[in-house]
Amino acid sequence: MFIKNYFKEVFSAIRSLLKGMRRTGYYFTHHKEIITQQYPDNRDTLNLPDRFKGEVVMPHDEKNEHRCTGCTACELACPNGTIKVITKFEINAEGKKKKAIDKLVYHLELCTMCNLCIVACPSDAIVMAQTFEHSVFNRSQLTKILNNPDSKIMEGIE
Amino acid sequence: MWSLANITNSIHEALNNQFSAGWALFFEMLMAGIAVISLFAILGLVLVLMERKVSAWMQIRLGPNRVGPKGMLQSFADTLKLLVKEGLTPGGADKFLFNFAPVLAIIVAMLLMAPIAFAKDFQLWNLNIGVLYVSAISSVSVISILMAGWASNNKYSLMGAMRSGAQIVSYELSAGLAILSVVVLTGSLSLNDIILSQQNGWWIFKGHLPVLIAFVLFMIAVTAETNRAPFDLAEAESELTAGFHTEYSGMKFALFFLAEYVNVFIVCCIGATLFLGGWMPFHIGNWQQFNHIMDYIPSSIWFMGKTFFLIFLIMWFRWTFPRLRIDQLLTLEWKYLLPIGMINLLVVAAMAIGGWHF
Amino acid sequence: MFEEIGTTTDGDLIINVGPQHPATHGVLHLVITLNGETIRKVEPHLGYIHRSIEKMCESLTYRQFIYVTSRMDYLSSHINNHACAMCVEKGLQIEVPERAKVIRILLDELTRIASHELWWGAMAMDLGAFTPFFHAFRERESINDIMEETCGARLTMNFIVPGGLMADIHPNFQKRVKDFIRLYKSKFEEYNEMVTGNVIFRNRMEGVGYLSKADAISFGCTGPTARGSGVSCDVRKWFPYEGYEKIAFDEVIETGGDSLSRYMVRVREMNQSIRIIEQLIDAIPEGEYQAKTKAVLKLPKGEFYSRVETARGEFGVYIVSEGGTTPYRIKFRSPGFSNLSALDQMARGSKLGDLVAMMGTLDLVIPDIDR
DSSP: OHHHHHHHHHHHHHHHHHHHHHHHHHHHHOGGGOOOOOGGGGTTTOOOOTTOOOEEEOOOOTTSEEOOOOOOHHHHHOSSOOEEEEEEEEEOTTSOEEEEEEEEEEETTTOOOOOHHHHHOTTOOOEEEOOOOOOOSSGGGGEEEOSOTTOEEOTTOO | OOOHHHHHHHHHHHHHHHSOHHHHHHHHHHHHHHHHHHHHHHHHHHHHHHHHHHHHHHTTOOOOOSSSGGGTTHHHHHHHHHHHSOOOOOTTSOHHHHHHHHHHHHHHHHHHTTTOEEETTEESOOOTTHHHHHHHHHHHHHHHHHHHHHHTTOHHHHHHHHHHHHHHHHHHHHHHHHHHHHHHHHTOOOHHHHHHTTTTSOHHHHTHHHHHHHHHHHHHHHHHHTTOTTSOTTTOHHHHTTGGGTTOOHHHHHHHHHHHHHHHHHHHHHHHHHHSOTTOOOOOTTOHHHHHHHHHSOHHHHHHHHHHHHHHHHHHHHTTOOOOOHHHHHHIIIIIIHHHHHHHHHHHHHHHHHTOOO | OTTTSSBOTTSOEEEEEOSSOTTSSSSOEEEEEEETTEEEEEEEEOOTTOOOHHHHHTTSOTTTHHHHGGGTSGGGHHHHHHHHHHHHHHHHTOOOOHHHHHHHHHHHHHHHHHHHHHHHHHHHHHTTOOHHHHHHHHHHHHHHHHHHHHHSOSSOOOOEETTEESSOOOTTHHHHHHHHHHHHHHHHHHHIIIIITOHHHHHHHTTOSOOOHHHHHHTTOOHHHHHTTTOOOOHHHHSOOTTGGGSOOOOOOOOOOSHHHHHHHHHHHHHHHHHHHHHHTTOOOOSOSBOOOOSSOOOOSEEEEEEEEOSSSEEEEEEEEOSSSSOSEEEEEOHHHHHHHTHHHHHTTSBHHHHHHHHHHHTOOHHHHHO
8 A cells, every 4th residue: 555655656757747837848949938028129109098107298299288287286196296387477468467388397206107287187288108218327407397488378278 | 071079089099198197097087178168058058048049939029139140149148247246145044065065066066077978989887887987976966956955044944944955855756767777678777788788779769668658757857956947846846936046156156057957958868879870870761862861960960859858858848838736746756657657668678588678 | 053042042044034025015024033943933023104194194085095095005006096986075075975875985996806816926926936926917908098098197197186076977988897807707717726826825725824713803804805715894884875875796705824824815806806896887977077076175163984995904094184185184094904913813823924924915005004
């Protein structure tokens, strides 16, 4: 009995080992199963989903106009103080003083891509871009000003 | 037919014509030394690349594919990196032993090259006790590991070395028993005689089941002896960081690394010699046509093919199995491999006496 | 050399495993007293990745503090976010729409599978088998792709807001989840072949790291660690939230108490998660994905607690509010901390190699323990 169990044990052990080897042997011979993505080479075909949170940007239209009213909702929503809205007063055509943004400073180095500013924005002025290659040689390059120079607010955005 | 033996013979004659016998021998030894060292370098490069590719494909990865065509030059780049790295000696280390250990590991590996027949009549030293020599010298490799572990003044290294000591000493036994079964059948300790005895069929086919079992035992035992996974307790990355070579860096680490691969190569050479007929081509009984075609393939290719097949087998083990625990490792040896090996040897002895083999 | 340093008076060896060690999967520091290969004592030292998240949360509003909890147990970040959102909803008495609830559960279970996949690979790697790690990542990657498409991030999703979800699911969501289930089912046999059935693996796990039922309870272990010892403690069954009571699934309990039981609980739990997803994926109700909430959330004065079952065990959020826009005090009950405390009990008397296996079966995530 003891001898029988002994050999049973040995054979079942060998069988379990061979099963594992069959599986690795399968992958060794079937190269189509390889899942490696060769990243910097596949930049052209890289397909990021449109919701991917890479970086906060402010879209401008062809007339260099954005939708930001300078309401600082994003600044308040941000948990880390990533966004700083610097406002100025502009005199519009009717001679009235109107609040507008001077600079929307965005600290990429502080941003955790939590999407709260985008959700908070009442006029959809900022969106998440699908860029992800953020490394730079100088840290100051990570502090970005989102509005283009000399840009204006679009007509009709309050 | 083109063969390595002709080249060596012509060199031998040329040297003997030019110089006196003593100088000729000296130059031959020098050439053999250079040949062995260059073989080491090539083996290191080839086997590291092979291991990386094998592991990558088993792990559904691509493996090295950047340096050179298809990543062929990756191991050159690795070597270059290791060469330019600083070889640090830790503060509390025993400096002499610490620096001597990797050299000893390489010396042992080099000595093991001597009796191996790489092709027909192509052997450094046709030793009449080749098998005994190999098992004796390979036991010395444990000393280099113990030395490295002790001299590093690192607890991980010490534990790795102690594990390795227990492991190599016990697995020597089953490796020895497995080798003995072929020696019993052949009746000779000379590796050359063993190869010649396999003229009409390799031992793994001629010897029925007992030799097959001996072959399996041999493969398990040498995997353990060379500290390869699943028996890599001396290194045990997830437990002991890197085991006995935790404190080694740069070229000293590379020597250990190289010694490991060369040891794998050597044990596979011996496995191929003993069980798979060394450089003997594959013959099937009376199929003269087939046997003739097989004879056309050079003997060195036969030998390397078999050796690399066994190396692949050992790599396959490594990338499939989890690691054993130290007590399980010793249980496997003393409760399973050793008894099976002993009984197997008895059966083989009965076979040899009765002549129940082809 | 060895006489002076690193030994106890009994001649036992003291080894520091970590804070930088391949087996600790992070910056855990274990001081191990060893007698030969046998473990006498294990002392975990914490604090290497303490970021004072609880204190940080006190200065963040109720919308903002949720994202920080993704950084605690980063492998089940979505479930952590879920617990925080539930606690705020409890305080504000917001009724979450059905659609949001179902999607939350779906994402929870996907996160749980992803976490267990990673654990499975890392567990095998701790035992010296490197190949399963990559195979596990293949399945995990497809979950991450689903997360990326719907939530916009792969690991720290921050997709849950008080009152529902940040956005509706992506149109591809259902199709891709079904693809994943197909992939998972076709590959599950491989897990058995490569690891679960392997004789070396079995021997490494069976009878090792025993934790009795009484010990599991007294150490406060939760999740698969406790369920491996036969303690029924699934929060999804005992304190159902978000409609878990309506879903058919089994609480996985193994009574062995050893490493293998804990391993089996996790592996079987993956199948239960798949079962939950299969039930819900075609039954996502139509409707709003977010309830109407005020722009500024103010919790009424009082104390609020909510708990969920993460991949590692029971995760609790305790908020004390003074009625302002930020919490007065926040306390997180993280599962890893209690589970780790049982390590010493388990490890005493076993071999060093088993310690690594035990740490693997505890599924430690160090930022979750340290916070």
